[in-house]
Amino acid sequence: MARNPRFDVLFEPIRIGPVTAPNRFYQVPHASGMTNDLPHVRASFRETKAEGGWGVVCTGAVSIHPSSDDSPLPFASLWDASDVRAHALMTDAVHRHGSLAGVELWHGGAITMNRTSRLPPLSPSGLPWMSTHLGFMGNQRPRVMDRADIRALLDWQAAGARRAREAGFDIVYVYAGMGYLPYEFLLPEYNRRHDEYGGTIENRTRLVREMLAVTRDAVGDRCAVALRISLEELRAKPGKHAESEAHEAIALLSDWTDLFDVKMDSSPTDCAPSRFAPEGSHEPIVEFVKKVTSKPVVGVGRFTSPDFMVSQIRRGVLDLIGGARPSIADPFLPRKIDEGRENEIRECIGCNICISSWHDGVPVRCTQNPTIGEEWRRGWHPERFEPAASDASVLIVGGGPAGLECAVTLARRGYRVTVADAAAEFGGRLRFETRLPGLATWGRVVDWRLGQLRSRDNVSLYPGSAMGIEDLLASDHPHIVIATGSRWSRMLYASTEFPTEEFLAPDVYTPDDIAAGLIPEGPVLVFDFDNYYLGGAIAEHLARLGCQVDYATTAGSASAWTFMTNELPLVHRALGKAGVRIHLLQRVSGFDGREVEIADVFTGAKRTQPCRSLVVVGVRTPDDALYRQLIERDADLRRAGIHSVTRIGDALAPGAIVHAVHSGHRFAREFESESRPEPYRRDFQV
Numbered sequence: 001m002a003r004n005p006r007f008d009v010l011f012e013p014i015r016i017g018p019v020t021a022p023n024r025f026y027q028v029p030h031a032s033g034m035t036n037d038l039p040h041v042r043a044s045f046r047e048t049k050a051e052g053g054w055g056v057v058c059t060g061a062v063s064i065h066p067s068s069d070d071s072p073l074p075f076a077s078l079w080d081a082s083d084v085r086a087h088a089l090m091t092d093a094v095h096r097h098g099s100l101a102g103v104e105l106w107h108g109g110a111i112t113m114n115r116t117s118r119l120p121p122l123s124p125s126g127l128p129w130m131s132t133h134l135g136f137m138g139n140q141r142p143r144v145m146d147r148a149d150i151r152a153l154l155d156w157q158a159a160g161a162r163r164a165r166e167a168g169f170d171i172v173y174v175y176a177g178m179g180y181l182p183y184e185f186l187l188p189e190y191n192r193r194h195d196e197y198g199g200t201i202e203n204r205t206r207l208v209r210e211m212l213a214v215t216r217d218a219v220g221d222r223c224a225v226a227l228r229i230s231l232e233e234l235r236a237k238p239g240k241h242a243e244s245e246a247h248e249a250i251a252l253l254s255d256w257t258d259l260f261d262v263k264m265d266s267s268p269t270d271c272a273p274s275r276f277a278p279e280g281s282h283e284p285i286v287e288f289v290k291k292v293t294s295k296p297v298v299g300v301g302r303f304t305s306p307d308f309m310v311s312q313i314r315r316g317v318l319d320l321i322g323g324a325r326p327s328i329a330d331p332f333l334p335r336k337i338d339e340g341r342e343n344e345i346r347e348c349i350g351c352n353i354c355i356s357s358w359h360d361g362v363p364v365r366c367t368q369n370p371t372i373g374e375e376w377r378r379g380w381h382p383e384r385f386e387p388a389a390s391d392a393s394v395l396i397v398g399g400g401p402a403g404l405e406c407a408v409t410l411a412r413r414g415y416r417v418t419v420a421d422a423a424a425e426f427g428g429r430l431r432f433e434t435r436l437p438g439l440a441t442w443g444r445v446v447d448w449r450l451g452q453l454r455s456r457d458n459v460s461l462y463p464g465s466a467m468g469i470e471d472l473l474a475s476d477h478p479h480i481v482i483a484t485g486s487r488w489s490r491m492l493y494a495s496t497e498f499p500t501e502e503f504l505a506p507d508v509y510t511p512d513d514i515a516a517g518l519i520p521e522g523p524v525l526v527f528d529f530d531n532y533y534l535g536g537a538i539a540e541h542l543a544r545l546g547c548q549v550d551y552a553t554t555a556g557s558a559s560a561w562t563f564m565t566n567e568l569p570l571v572h573r574a575l576g577k578a579g580v581r582i583h584l585l586q587r588v589s590g591f592d593g594r595e596v597e598i599a600d601v602f603t604g605a606k607r608t609q610p611c612r613s614l615v616v617v618g619v620r621t622p623d624d625a626l627y628r629q630l631i632e633r634d635a636d637l638r639r640a641g642i643h644s645v646t647r648i649g650d651a652l653a654p655g656a657i658v659h660a661v662h663s664g665h666r667f668a669r670e671f672e673s674e675s676r677p678e679p680y681r682r683d684f685q686v
């Protein structure tokens with residue numbers, strides 16, 4: 001199909017200093033969890049995006065010196081010749097598709113605790129970043145940089161830039177964002193110096209200016225020099241000569257860079273979750289930049305709609321459409337727009353599971369795109385599939401995330417697929433969860449898959465079809481996949497940190513009851529030891545319906561695991577706004593329909609409070625009865641010509657949606673396939 005001319009502007013080449021991006025799709029630097037120890041995994045991951053049409057493909061943070069060591073968080077480095085070789089794999093891969101390769105040279109300053117290198121962290125004035133989260137806490141305070149340290153930093157940046165050029169990069173960054181070292185010099189809160197690097201905005205931008213200058217000297221006219229800068233805090237500070245210090249900083253630095261890559265200051269606002277921020281949420285902070293500089297500007301905003309992208313350009317907000325998450329959820333987003341297939345874009349849902357992978361210290365995962373990070377080690381390409389090995393047909397029972405993903409992938413391979421679900425609508429758990437506050441965007445998981453399935457003639461969809469064992473034995477499909485999901489249990493949490501037996505008292509409910517439409521009588525206590533989003537979302541939902549809601553958790557924060565997805569501070573704010581009272585480090589130890597007893601998890605001290613309904617969000621168990629009954633009927637299966645019965649998704653092992661999607665995808669990829677690396681290809685240094 002031909003591209004819609006409305007989107008032509010997105011495919012114009014853009015000059016960035018001495019290099020030219022083939023179009024306006026710019027995969028900005030973003031964490032991938034792929035260190036230099038995973039050079040082939042990383043090169044394939046970035047190559048897929050270039051193949052998918054991203055005109056510029058960048059690395060994540062690349063340390064310029066061992067004093068910028070973020071371990072145990074994953075980061076890349078450009079410290080020596082072997083690092084150059086590792087990165088050259090990626091630049092070659094990106095160049096094969098006519099795209100430019102960018103490198104985000106990085107020094108973390110006071111934020112990096114240098115746990116491996118054991119060098120004292122560096123900072124403008126010795127002030128630490130006071131993280132309140134355990135995983136980010138450190139007990140070493142940074143030292144103050146003197147002039148010799150600044151000189152050394154400039155030398156490291158220059159050496160990093162030379163190595164970057166040698167590795168084949170086309171765009172070389174100075175990174176002054178997100179709390180890292182050059183950013184610390186920009187902000188008066190961190191920078192309390194009295195020398196020429198502190199005080200006025202002219203002085204506070206001096207280090208960045210010098211870093212840009214040494215970078216340009218190092219790369220000559222072979223590479224563009226880019227500045228990545230966070231503008232949220234600077235924009236909040238009135239300037240002396242302009243509206244804000246952000247305006248002044250851009251004006252002062254404009255002559256020194258070939259490109260501005262503009263962003264927010266903290267991960268929850270920069271990589272904002274869709275629960276709390278819409279597409280384009282950076283615009284109110286960054287929209288001024290193009291008015292102050294003539295240099296090209298790239299920015300992000302979880303852009304997945306081509307019309308929204310065009311409007312960013314037409315309205316003069318951005319020159320290049322930056323994408324991190326949209327490029328993970330669909331590496332082929334630009335190609336699909338180019339080929340008039342924009343309705344096939346697998347849109348990012350803004351769940352931030354990708355970011356959680358970085359916090360976990362592992363290669364990136366994605367709820368929408370199960371192939372991400374698996375390009376090299378499992379050989380999964382997002383758009384290419386091994387053809388069906390036979391004309392077998394597959395019946396999938398359950399049309400939740402696992403069943404739908406399995407069906408799409410089998411269908412794309414060419415198998416005949418039937419999906420039956422008991423409910424009137426497909427979607428599984430998402431039928432309910434997307435109705436909770438802020439979670440509507442997650443419906444894209446279902447919408448994209450149903451769109452794919454409905455467009456194919458080798459797929460039959462049967463909603464409203466509860467399948468029993470006799471139905472399955474009577475069906476004429478030789479392969480049956482059970483994707484029947486899971487159920488929430490009424491187990492509580494014992495003082496030994498194990499789940500208890502089911503707590504079968506009246507007025508004790510689970511999310512399945514709320515999903516079925518129950519509005520419990522108040523006062524309600526939501527007891528959450530699942531600790532991901534659902535407990536908090538249900539508490540907010542019930543409070544908005546007018547219930548008096550208390551929320552208790554065994555963890556130290558509400559929805560504690562959402563720290564990993566940048567949602568935690570926003571969850572607390574939302575619960576507070578909804579009037580939900582939060583009780584931390586507590587477990588429910590008794591409930592009689594009138595009062596709930598809660599115990600401190602450390603001291604065991606107990607107290608009671610009035611409560612009419614208890615909602616337990618704790619442990620899920622597989623809903624796999626059908627599977628278990630079926631495999632008991634060996635002789636009947638043989639008689640019915642059923643060769644295989646397999647469980648996938650939550651019916652196999654309950655998890656987040658990302659796990660269900662990966663499980664469904666893996667089954668479909670490996671079905672009747674010989675080319676399955678066991679356990680997966682292991683990467684090696686080059």
Ligand code: ADP
Pocket residue numbers: 397398399400401402403420421422423426427428429430465466467468483484485486623626648649650651657660
């Ligand atoms: P997953 O996350 O693994 O995809 P979900 O719980 O989201 O699991 O979805 C499971 C789906 O399976 C639900 O839509 C449910 O209606 C459906 N289901 C469960 N049991 C049956 C059955 N016996 N017949 C047909 N559909 C079923």
Ligand code: SF4
Pocket residue numbers: 324325326328329347348349350351352353354355365366367368369
């Ligand atoms: Fe988007 Fe979620 Fe995938 Fe991240 S994990 S790219 S937020 S869909």
